[in-house]
Amino acid sequence: xxxxxxxxxxxxxSTPLTENxxxxxxxxxVSKKIKKKQYLLHEGQVCKYSxxxxxxxxxxxxxxxxxxxxxxxxxxENWWAVDRESFVxxxxxxxxxxxWEDTDVLxxxxxxxxxxxxxxxxxxxxxxxxxxxHAFSAQKRLNASISFSAERRYSxxxxxxxxxxxxxxxxLIASYLGITKETLSRIRHLSMKK
Amino acid sequence: xxxxxxxxxxxxxxxxxxxxxxxxxxxxxxxxxGPFVFLDHVLPIKHSLGEPRKVVxxxxxxxxxxxxxxxxxxxGEGEHFDSYGNHAKVGSGGAQWMxxxxxxxxxxxVNVDPAIGDLLTHAxxxxxxxxxxxxxxxxxxxxxxxxxxxxxxxSDNRGWIRVIAGRYENLAxxxxxYSKQFLFHIxxxxxxxxxxPTERGLEYAxxxxxxxxxxxxxxxxxxxxxxxxxxxxxxxxxxxxESELDIIVFGGEKYAEPIVAEGPFVMNTRTEIADAYRDFHxxxxxxxxxxxx
Numbered sequence: 129x130x131x132x133x134x135x136x137x138x139x140x141x142s143t144p145l146t147e148n149x150x151x152x153x154x155x156x157x158v159s160k161k162i163k164k165k166q167y168l169l170h171e172g173q174v175c176k177y178s179x180x181x182x183x184x185x186x187x188x189x190x191x192x193x194x195x196x197x198x199x200x201x202x203x204x205e206n207w208w209a210v211d212r213e214s215f216v217x218x219x220x221x222x223x224x225x226x227x228w229e230d231t232d233v234l235x236x237x238x239x240x241x242x243x244x245x246x247x248x249x250x251x252x253x254x255x256x257x258x259x260x261x262h263a264f265s266a267q268k269r270l271n272a273s274i275s276f277s278a279e280r281r282y283s284x285x286x287x288x289x290x291x292x293x294x295x296x297x298x299x300l301i302a303s304y305l306g307i308t309k310e311t312l313s314r315i316r317h318l319s320m321k322k
Numbered sequence: 323x324x325x326x327x328x329x330x331x332x333x334x335x336x337x338x339x340x341x342x343x344x345x346x347x348x349x350x351x352x353x354x355x356g357p358f359v360f361l362d363h364v365l366p367i368k369h370s371l372g373e374p375r376k377v378v379x380x381x382x383x384x385x386x387x388x389x390x391x392x393x394x395x396x397x398g399e400g401e402h403f404d405s406y407g408n409h410a411k412v413g414s415g416g417a418q419w420m421x422x423x424x425x426x427x428x429x430x431x432v433n434v435d436p437a438i439g440d441l442l443t444h445a446x447x448x449x450x451x452x453x454x455x456x457x458x459x460x461x462x463x464x465x466x467x468x469x470x471x472x473x474x475x476x477s478d479n480r481g482w483i484r485v486i487a488g489r490y491e492n493l494a495x496x497x498x499x500y501s502k503q504f505l506f507h508i509x510x511x512x513x514x515x516x517x518x519p520t521e522r523g524l525e526y527a528x529x530x531x532x533x534x535x536x537x538x539x540x541x542x543x544x545x546x547x548x549x550x551x552x553x554x555x556x557x558x559x560x561x562x563x564e565s566e567l568d569i570i571v572f573g574g575e576k577y578a579e580p581i582v583a584e585g586p587f588v589m590n591t592r593t594e595i596a597d598a599y600r601d602f603h604x605x606x607x608x609x610x611x612x613x614x615x
Binding site: 176217219237243 | 380381382383384385584585586592593595596597599600602603
């Protein structure tokens with residue numbers, strides 16, 4: 129259960145974790161199984177956990193006045209599912225997070241994450257890299273959404289995240305890219321002809 | 323002698339929900355002015371007649387620990403609920419002080435003041451740091467209506483001063499203080515000037531919410547926060563315009579302990595921040611009940 133997490137952390141830090149440090153990390157996370165369509169977070173709740181996905185797939189979305197879901201984030205193995213703003217500020221979340229497949233997660237509270245950073249200073253490297261990567265991809269996504277055509281947004285997504293194409297259905301990917309299902313199927317149809 | 327000006331800043335937009343907010347503290351230059359560690363300027367908005375009123379429905383509920391919030395409402399009606407069962411409404415010109423102490427959850431809204439037909443909302447939220455011993459104390463809440471805020475006219479019809487926190491001459495705010503603090507609202511009529519004496523060793527800042535002014539012989543624009551230096555001297559304020567001028571002056575004794583602020587908490591160590599999160603999720607701050615009997 130913890131192997132993938134330890135491997136994930138080690139891939140971001142300059143010296144691998146010691147056995148003691150691994151032990152501290154194991155004690156800080158709680159493992160949980162979330163069945164398909166079950167929730168990690170409901171809109172209006174405070175986000176208590178940051179979830180590391182060991183196996184499975186999750187989605188984070190907002191729901192508009194008409195009941196339509198807008199995918200803000202799709203996550204699979206080695207990704208995190210969390211509403212960071214609610215997690216840190218403790219304000220009720222405007223997002224819902226649920227499992228798209230039967231999912232195994234490792235849950236970490238804010239208190240345990242701060243304590244871990246105090247006890248294992250090298251984890252700051254891991255956190256810093258994750259924050260950086262997150263900023264880079266958020267910037268790319270923002271640029272794509274304000275300046276790319278729907279075609280280019282789709283082809284970029286396929287190139288960057290091929291595995292997501294196997295794990296999530298077209299309507300979720302269309303929502304993630306901010307395009308309609310109809311536009312997405314037209315683009316796919318065209319790209320197959322090329 | 324006038325006080326030196328250390329720096330000025332116009333803050334950064336930091337909207338929360340439907341409120342348009344400019345965050346002036348903390349900023350790139352300082353973490354605090356006296357015990358004040360946070361200042362949000364909730365920008366003035368003119369609402370339309372019949373616009374639905376905001377209600378406290380739990381969507382804005384959030385905890386605090388280690389500090390006190392001080393909301394000063396220039397225009398509008400503030401409504402407050404907290405997990406210690408406090409509920410109050412405060413109209414235009416009033417203030418609400420909430421000592422978070424060892425942990426409380428609150429939710430507040432600002433609506434148009436039904437008693438005044440101006441359709442405006444305009445407010446400030448300050449966070450006042452608490453000395454470590456007071457961070458561990460139970461929460462308290464104090465609503466202060468406009469007529470309870472001490473006010474004095476300046477001589478020769480130059481304007482007035484209201485004492486939201488601290489003391490000025492023979493005026494004293496009823497807001498408790500744990501280290502020396504002050505928050506004054508100074509109003510100068512068109513063409514008038516005033517000079518505020520300062521006390522050695524205290525930190526001072528001034529904010530211009532609605533229009534610019536000449537302060538210590540330098541011209542500043544609307545929305546500027548001016549933080550003064552340590553030298554002894556007065557704060558001279560000139561209203562060279564043809565309309566009235568409002569100036570917010572605040573500060574106090576320098577906070578001597580380490581400041582570790584994260585999310586809604588202001589503590590002295592990182593461990594205390596972690597504890598604050600843990601205790602929140604353990605339900606130790608209680609919950610808000612908005613249903614009134």
